Amino acid sequence: MTKPLKQIHLAAHFPGVNNTTVWSDPKAGSHIEFSSFAHFAQTAERAKFDFLFLAEGLRLREQGGQIYDLDVVGRPDTFTILTALAAVTERLGLTGTINSTFNEPYEVARQFASLDHLSAGRAAWNVVTSWDAFTGENFRRGGFLPQEERYSRAKEFLATTNELFDSWRGNEILADQATGTFLRDAQAGAFVHQGQHFDIQGRFNVPRSPQGRPVIFQAGDSDEGREFAASSADAIFSRYATLDAGQAFYTDVKDRLAKYGRRPDQLLILPAASFVLGDTDAEAEEIAKEVRRQQVSGATAIKHLEWVWNRDLSSYDPDGPLPDIDPLLGEHTVARGRAQVRMYRDPLATAREWRELAAANNWSIRDLVIENSNRQNFVGSAQTIADTIDNYVQADASDGFILVPHITPSGLDDFADTVVPLLQERGVYRTEYEGTTLRDHLGLETPAGTVS
Known part of the structure; x- marks a missing residue:
């Protein structure tokens, strides 16, 4: 029996807080x-x-005590942007990254419930944590939370916001015969939460929104992050660049769902992916090489290396060999406010691996950084990219992709005009929206008690 074709999910990442954008x-x-x-x-x-x-950055990044200005370092407030976009779109889901370490459940729940109302059910929350005291200095509790407790707080934060969203669930409108007015059940919005991180009670003042709760995204790749996603998220980002690695991640995360009483279709796997289009595959490859050289200047390559070495490497030639000295261990003092720093939990092992790669391929510092920082990259003609995306999804390496163009704001235009029609012709991608909410688009169930 032939396996039915999976429908592909596509999303767009406005490329901020990154070194993807080609400013030149x-x-x-x-x-x-x-x-x-x-x-x-x-x-x-x-x-x-x-x-x-x-995405969102809560503090301007620094390198060697100076503001790092080689890529995007900040952006206006997420809720303000998404609310404005709700007024100029009709069906597109609106996903914001909001930190669970430096915010409060009541405030975040109120903002997302409001966005869900204003967008008619299109709100989503990418739940992230923050581990560094540097970012925390912008907040009253700066640096108070040990790194090992960040997921503990995140789990309780999400559970608490869900209690607030659900505080209106099932509350009926009651008619007051004497006055002719309508009143909500006296328990509407009432909540009490007592836990390790939060001790709050009161009355939530935003009625049940169209989706009941925002769609929940999670981006952690650690074992704790995968468990958090399996227990609580509707979708998880992945950073795996090859088919085999994508399939392994997909299987691992989906297999964790059963212990939480969830089905495989209740959590979507959506890797981030960049792309370069050309009229032919050969032309696209040439364009992609130039794009990568523009994204990783010599100065950027040295700064990237400093994220691992935790040393000032400004005297090194980016077109020369990697340093033969080892990284400095301990608290990171060179690069501040960068999520990438925490990816390298064993700097000595990373440096050793990179030296071996550079030696085997005759790479300079810049060559290595170009190769090492390259995301899942679809390069080719529209037909080739459509084939590759479909292959990944049908082979269970993902459920779709979050596309990150290197040009803003017009970087999606050619993809929309050339690749999307090919996927539609295959019957693996919608030609029209069939529902109105983001949960409809993603094939996710609406929480019980939501008023449609």
């Missing part, structure tokens, strides 16, 4: 003007994408 391209636009966000979102909706995704 004449088509590169602003990361703060609303017209950039509007163009990007409306292109994604024209292509029938599931959602737009915004």
Whole structure:
């Protein structure tokens, strides 16, 4: 019996807080003007994408005590942008990254419930944690939370917000015969939560929203992160670049669901992916090489190496060999406010591995960084990219992709015009939205008690 074709999920990542964007391209636009966000979102909706995704940085990054200005380092407030985008789109999901370490459940629940109302059911929350005291200095509790407790707080934070969302579930409207007015059940919005991180009670003042709760995304790749996603998330980001690695991650995370009483289709696996289109595969390969050289300048390559070495490496030639000295261990003092720093939990092992790669391939520092920092990259003609995306999804290496273009805001335009029609012709991608909410787009159940 032939296995039915899986439907592909696509989303768009507005590329901020990153070194993906090629600023030198004449088509590169602003990361703060609303017209950039509007163009990007409306292109994604024209292509029938599931959602737009915004990352967020809570502090300007530093390198060697100076503001790091080689890539995007910040952006206006997420909720403000997403609320504005709700007014210029109709179906596109609106996903925001909001930190569970430096916020409070009541405030975040109120903001997401409001966004879900204003967008008619299109809100989603990428739940992230923060581990560094440097970022925490911007907040009253700066640096108070030990790294090992960040997922403990995140789990309780999410559970608490769900209690707030659900505090309106099942509350009926009652008619007051004497006054002719309508009143909610006296228990509407009432909540009490006592736990390790939060001790709150009161009354939640935003009624049940169209989705009941926002769709929950999670991006952690550690064992704790995978468990958190399996227990609580609707979708998880993946960073795996090869088919085999993607399949292994997919199987591992999906296999964790059963212990929480969940089915495989209740959690989507959505890797981030960049892409370079050309009229032919050969042309796309040449464009991709130039894009990578533009993304990783010599200065960027040295700064990237400092994230691992925790040393000032400014005297090294980016087109020369890797340092023969070892990384400094202990608290990171060179690069501050960068999530990538925590990816290298064993700097000595990372440095050893990188030296071996560079020696085997005759790579310079810049060559190594270009290869090492390359994301899942679809390079080729529209037909080749459509084939590759479909192959990954049908082979259970993902359920779809979150696309990260290297040009903002017009970087999605060609993909929408050339690749999407090919996927639609295959019957693996929608030609029209069939529902109105983000849960509809993703094939996720709406929590019980939600008023439609």
